[in-house]
Amino acid sequence: xxxxxxxxxxxxxxxxxxxxxxxxxxxxxxxxxxxxxxxxxxxxxxxxxxxxxxxxxxxxxxxxxxxxxxxxxxxxxxxxxxxxxxxxxxxxxxxxxxxxxxxxxxxxxxxxxxxxxxxxxxxxxxxxxxxxxxxxxxxxxxxxxxxxxxxxxxxx
Amino acid sequence: xxxxxxxxxxxxxxxxxxxxxxxxxxxxxxxxxxxxxxxxxxxxxxxxxxxxxxxxxxxxxxxxxxxxxxxxxxxxxxxxxxxxxxxxxxxxxxxxxxxxxxxxxxxxxxxxxxxxxxxxxxxxxxxxxxxxxxxxxxxxxxxxxxxxxxxxxxxxxxxxxxxxxxxxxxxxxxxxxxxxxxxxxxxxxxxxxxxxxxxxxxxxxxxxxxxxxxxxxxxxxxxxxxxxxxxxxxxxxxxxxxxxxxxxxxxxxxxxxxxxxxxxxxxxxxxxxxxxxxxxxxxxxxxxxxxxxxxxxxxxxxxxxxxxxxxxxxxxxxxxxxxxxxxxxxxxxxxxxxxxxxxxxxxxxxxxxxxxxxxxxxxxxxxxxxxxxxxxxxxxxxxxxxxxxxxxxxxxxxxxxxxxxxxxxxxxx
Numbered sequence: 001x002x003x004x005x006x007x008x009x010x011x012x013x014x015x016x017x018x019x020x021x022x023x024x025x026x027x028x029x030x031x032x033x034x035x036x037x038x039x040x041x042x043x044x045x046x047x048x049x050x051x052x053x054x055x056x057x058x059x060x061x062x063x064x065x066x067x068x069x070x071x072x073x074x075x076x077x078x079x080x081x082x083x084x085x086x087x088x089x090x091x092x093x094x095x096x097x098x099x100x101x102x103x104x105x106x107x108x109x110x111x112x113x114x115x116x117x118x119x120x121x122x123x124x125x126x127x128x129x130x131x132x133x134x135x136x137x138x139x140x141x142x143x144x145x146x147x148x149x150x151x152x153x154x155x156x
Numbered sequence: 157x158x159x160x161x162x163x164x165x166x167x168x169x170x171x172x173x174x175x176x177x178x179x180x181x182x183x184x185x186x187x188x189x190x191x192x193x194x195x196x197x198x199x200x201x202x203x204x205x206x207x208x209x210x211x212x213x214x215x216x217x218x219x220x221x222x223x224x225x226x227x228x229x230x231x232x233x234x235x236x237x238x239x240x241x242x243x244x245x246x247x248x249x250x251x252x253x254x255x256x257x258x259x260x261x262x263x264x265x266x267x268x269x270x271x272x273x274x275x276x277x278x279x280x281x282x283x284x285x286x287x288x289x290x291x292x293x294x295x296x297x298x299x300x301x302x303x304x305x306x307x308x309x310x311x312x313x314x315x316x317x318x319x320x321x322x323x324x325x326x327x328x329x330x331x332x333x334x335x336x337x338x339x340x341x342x343x344x345x346x347x348x349x350x351x352x353x354x355x356x357x358x359x360x361x362x363x364x365x366x367x368x369x370x371x372x373x374x375x376x377x378x379x380x381x382x383x384x385x386x387x388x389x390x391x392x393x394x395x396x397x398x399x400x401x402x403x404x405x406x407x408x409x410x411x412x413x414x415x416x417x418x419x420x421x422x423x424x425x426x427x428x429x430x431x432x433x434x435x436x437x438x439x440x441x442x443x444x445x446x447x448x449x450x451x452x453x454x455x456x457x458x459x460x461x462x463x464x465x466x467x468x469x470x471x472x473x474x475x476x477x478x479x480x481x482x483x484x485x486x487x488x489x490x491x492x493x494x495x496x497x498x499x500x501x502x503x504x505x506x507x508x509x510x511x512x513x514x515x516x517x518x519x520x521x522x523x524x525x526x527x528x529x530x531x532x533x534x535x536x537x538x539x540x541x542x543x544x545x546x547x548x549x550x551x552x553x554x555x556x557x558x559x560x561x562x563x564x565x566x567x568x569x
Binding site for chain 2: 009011012013014017018019021022023035054055058059060061062063081083084085087088089092093135137146147148151152155
């Protein structure tokens with residue numbers, strides 16, 4: 001999985017601009033992060049990871065922000081910190097959002113492997129960095145594939 | 157155990173006598189607010205997939221504000237789905253084209269001190285001005301609330317923002333928020349509860365308090381809160397419970413400011429955290445002034461603009477989108493609206509519109525604008541090359557007259 005490295009305070013308007021919210025997720029995803037990298041949606045590959053600095057996902061409650069990243073095949077989000085609302089949204093969609101104090105050491109384009117249960121990331125240079133464990137009640141939801149699938153399972 | 161206002165509100169909703177910051181609790185939801193963008197069009201397919209119904213339709217408030225007026229097939233479809241779902245789901249509290257959700261919700265008496273509420277919009281902390289614990293959630297989490305009537309919460313710490321004295325003429329809640337966001341950053345709230353207190357806050361009218369709590373979102377807090385008092389009761393036109401933090405309840409941080417020393421503030425593109433005093437921007441020439449949004453076009457905001465614009469003309473394009481129909485009617489009745497129109501304002505519908513990047517009036521390439529909205533993120537209100545400065549309605553109005561960013565304090569009438 002390739003790392004796409006972004007900066008601090010990447011907001012939801014940059015992740016998915018409001019003017020595309022009227023469309024379905026397929027169309028919205030084409031414009032994901034276009035204000036900072038117009039080619040992101042075409043170059044990103046299934047299993048890639050977005051790595052950001054502080055406060056990733058600041059701004060709107062629009063769930064299409066993590067949904068577009070998930071739709072493009074992003075397997076996990078790694079950041080020094082997340083905006084609280086965005087963090088809840090990502091986990092509710094079953095997209096792991098990993099709070100990693102060493103996020104800024106990760107270089108753009110490097111290959112990463114993530115051990116979700118072990119709460120660690122192996123970098124291309126062999127360094128292993130840890131992330132904060134996702135709270136147990138949320139980890140169970142993420143394992144189920146998100147809140148909708150989790151509710152579906154509970155109602156059966 | 158001494159408890160903050162946030163702890164008391166969460167404890168009540170969790171069925172507990174006290175709660176401790178950091179613990180995870182499940183709260184019963186007293187009110188769930190949704191709008192046309194994050195509401196039925198997203199919720200309905202998920203409810204159908206689960207074969208579930210809304211846990212208590214009387215606790216849901218639905219409003220249309222993002223896709224009005226409709227302007228293409230997509231927006232017409234979204235509004236149609238919203239209206240149809242009202243009947244299907246048996247929603248009794250539906251406000252169609254009455255204005256922006258955060259303003260209409262308290263205007264129609266749905267918020268009471270002591271409540272625990274969620275909203276499908278990031279500016280939902282606005283409700284905290286009524287000493288209600290209210291915060292924004294995404295569509296799937298809203299589905300969870302609609303099915304179960306509950307939501308999990310990590311009990312927040314409280315960051316107190318205390319303002320002593322009183323704000324000077326021409327300085328408003330918006331200036332205080334831009335100042336705080338500039339000082340502490342977009343994540344200064346740490347997704348905890350921010351509580352505004354002090355003499356200057358107690359003197360503020362409800363709509364100004366709403367502006368403070370609304371922009372707790374830009375401060376990165378889960379919610380913004382203000383203790384309920386006689387001002388709350390007067391706005392709601394009824395007796396209310398008085399909810400407040402215990403004296404000496406433990407705080408994560410306690411910041412104190414002299415309100416009288418605060419100058420008008422302006423946030424430069426592309427972040428509400430790029431704030432400096434207004435006089436540092438006097439060289440910025442403008443082509444648009446926009447007074448709009450839940451945070452910047454309530455009746456109180458329109459009055460601020462009118463206080464500057466009376467008998468003057470805007471020298472740039474001036475757009476005004478009153479935040480609610482009732483506020484617009486009140487402004488019309490008292491003459492405030494006429495002052496704005498006489499100054500050259502073009503009135504836009506009572507909807508989110510340009511602020512959220514919705515509708516047909518988006519900012520073109522390279523447009524330089526000043527606005528009373530909450531956010532100026534790159535590309536939010538239109539072209540990524542457009543430049544949006546944030547300021548109070550006073551400052552937006554003064555700048556519209558001057559054609560460049562201008563301190564309103566010399567223009568108050």
